[in-house]
Amino acid sequence: MTGAVLPTSTPSLWKQIPSMLLNPTHGVRVRWRYMPRLAPWLARFLLAGRVSRVREIARALKPLVTRAYDAHRELVDLAGIQNVVRPVGWLKVYEKESGFARSELERRLMAEHRIKFDILNPDELRQLEPNLAPRYVKGVFQPDSAFVSQPIRLIEGYTRHFLANGGHIFQERVRRLEPLEDKRIRVRSELGIRRFDLVVVAAGAWSREFTDQIGDRVSLDTERGYHLNIEPGNAGELRRPVIFPERWFALVPMRDGFRLTSGVELAGMHAPPDFAPIYKLLPIAREALPGLSDRVTREWIGYRPSTPDSLPVIGRSPCCASVIYAFGHGHLGLTLGRITGRLVAALAAGRQPEIDLVHYRPDRF
Numbered sequence: 001m002t003g004a005v006l007p008t009s010t011p012s013l014w015k016q017i018p019s020m021l022l023n024p025t026h027g028v029r030v031r032w033r034y035m036p037r038l039a040p041w042l043a044r045f046l047l048a049g050r051v052s053r054v055r056e057i058a059r060a061l062k063p064l065v066t067r068a069y070d071a072h073r074e075l076v077d078l079a080g081i082q083n084v085v086r087p088v089g090w091l092k093v094y095e096k097e098s099g100f101a102r103s104e105l106e107r108r109l110m111a112e113h114r115i116k117f118d119i120l121n122p123d124e125l126r127q128l129e130p131n132l133a134p135r136y137v138k139g140v141f142q143p144d145s146a147f148v149s150q151p152i153r154l155i156e157g158y159t160r161h162f163l164a165n166g167g168h169i170f171q172e173r174v175r176r177l178e179p180l181e182d183k184r185i186r187v188r189s190e191l192g193i194r195r196f197d198l199v200v201v202a203a204g205a206w207s208r209e210f211t212d213q214i215g216d217r218v219s220l221d222t223e224r225g226y227h228l229n230i231e232p233g234n235a236g237e238l239r240r241p242v243i244f245p246e247r248w249f250a251l252v253p254m255r256d257g258f259r260l261t262s263g264v265e266l267a268g269m270h271a272p273p274d275f276a277p278i279y280k281l282l283p284i285a286r287e288a289l290p291g292l293s294d295r296v297t298r299e300w301i302g303y304r305p306s307t308p309d310s311l312p313v314i315g316r317s318p319c320c321a322s323v324i325y326a327f328g329h330g331h332l333g334l335t336l337g338r339i340t341g342r343l344v345a346a347l348a349a350g351r352q353p354e355i356d357l358v359h360y361r362p363d364r365f
Helices: 013-022 032-047 051-079 097-101 104-112 122-128 151-164 204-214 276-288 330-348
Strands: 028-030 090-094 118-120 138-142 174-179 185-189 192-196 199-201 221-230 242-244 249-254 257-261 264-266 296-306 313-316 323-327
Touching (some): 028 032, 051 330, 090 097, 097 138, 104 138, 118 122, 199 204, 221 276, 221 330, 257 276, 313 330, 323 330
Parallel strands (some): 090 242, 199 323
Antiparallel strands (some): 118 138, 185 192, 221 257, 221 264, 249 257, 313 323
16 A cells, blocks of 8 residues: 555554454454563553654655555566556555544645545445445545455566576575674575575564574564455455444455455464454444355465564664665565565665665664
């Protein structure tokens, strides 16, 4: 989303805590057994929701999100997979004027950063998405955003292009990174030991294990996200992703149905999945898109690697200059993957990156 400058932590979050505790379908859920480990991250997360800090974070996110689509489009063209990325925009819809009013901070930040968006009335919503239920009084449309209807095809296309241009892929489970006195890095994997001049840590939610080994203290946890893939039934089409902020879910048209996504669960990496809350959203989703089937064809849980300030970690390790970090993109991993790769490539080649990386430095916590 080219307009995604609003961080996850906002000034209104404190008011939502009672709902988080009592409503199982709320967008943020906490497993209290995990709270002792989560507490330092959570404290930084809540502090990041101050108005002044939210504005700073939005300024830091802008150069990433506004370059994201063009960066993907460049590589999509090189890889010959133009039909995978659909430039049809993103839409948020609201059932009540009060719900729309709560989006005021997000709209103000987008306006301040000259990110294009349109406010839609009910007639305009019906023209844009005629199969939605006629219950929505307002919409916010970001026309310059795009989405990937089949992420695996994007990754496969990028992989083919990489291999065709001399790249190599080795699939091994890395156990440990060890800096050496000659400034090289020893990588211990399940299949052997190798030495490298440069290592990029881009292991998502698993990256903190490696930063600890290097000696860097990075504030990283995981926001667990749940998805259901649903057969279309008689719903007709959605032309683009639609987000329902008041209900804490989104519907995304995929190649094999509709993806229902919910909010986040704070429970770490090892707690067993709990799909019960997202299934409680299924009847609400069917009200939003009449005719939608109740047949679920796939369940999925993902581990979003999240920093408390919603900014990724991009830059050289303060403890070892032969290690570059590229993780912590939270909800924008696929979106920011390509532009992050371009920034990391510049660092690795000794060039000046196209944007200042000071806001994403690993030692900011």
